Amino acid sequence: MNRPDVMTSFTTGLADINLDETDGRRAGAQAAAMKSASSSIYDMAATLSGRGELWNWGMCDPDLAAEIEARLPGFAEFGTDGFSEQLYYLALRDLPGGLDGCAGQTLLEVGCGAGEGLNFLSRLVPDTRMTGLDLSPRAVARANATLARGDSLRFVQGDAEDLPFEDSSVDLLINIESSHTYPDLDRFLREVARVLRPGGALSHIDVFTRQRLQTMRRITAELPQLTWATDHDVSAAVRAAVRRRMTPGSRFRRTLDRQRMNPLVRTIATHSQILMFGGMFAGYRPPASIRALSRLGVVPWMSGLPMESYRHQVAVRV
Incomplete structure (x- = not known):
């Protein structure tokens, strides 16, 4: 499958999964095609992206940034704008035991990509044994080659809907900006309940x-093994981060500008990156040059799913 076919299969699959009005389950050839396309997309991302580049849409919360700065002084001064780190920090800070409660625990990230987010967390809570899992073989290979540190930080290839871990073998599990690509959300959450220890x-x-939110709420109501403690809408902070990144002169835009491209290619690349990293969610409207190119069929003018909210939810294994 060539790159345009992969992208078409991926975007078609995303729309099917996230606009579904029925039960939120996809299986068989349909699910396999989406997973194959997703793996290929993230294989390409792992090959093309630089060390420490964007891991998610990020969030912009001054209080969170200050908390991270107190633990890791200067964390956002070199190679990052600090927004992606804030989402990862939030994932641990709002657990029942907080960051300090992670000490001595086993933590699994499902959908770890090239491992940069989990590597950041390993600096915050160094006594936690961490494993990252991703569907993309290339992302996992890169993470193990550049970031792994024995049993304290390791990465494995696997499927979120069929986790290669024993029952009740994990204390903490995080999943960040990943599950909206899973064909069967119910199966993923049942796997989460299976591998978490009671109290995890x-x-x-x-x-x-x-x-997708309706599907999530229906599934969680029917899954007694997980008790949902919190459900916070963090859309405003996520939109703020995306808008900061879209601003001319931002670290995100400067990184694109440094790449050797002719002006037309750079315009298209910038547009594509903004769409990929939450532009539509944050109110992005393509510039006149992109609108002109869209009329010629060179690029899509408006694309992306009608995402309505960005949420942080915490559950405890009964």
């Missing part, structure tokens, strides 16, 4: 369409 916790952060 899930920190789930993702973006939702209206339909």
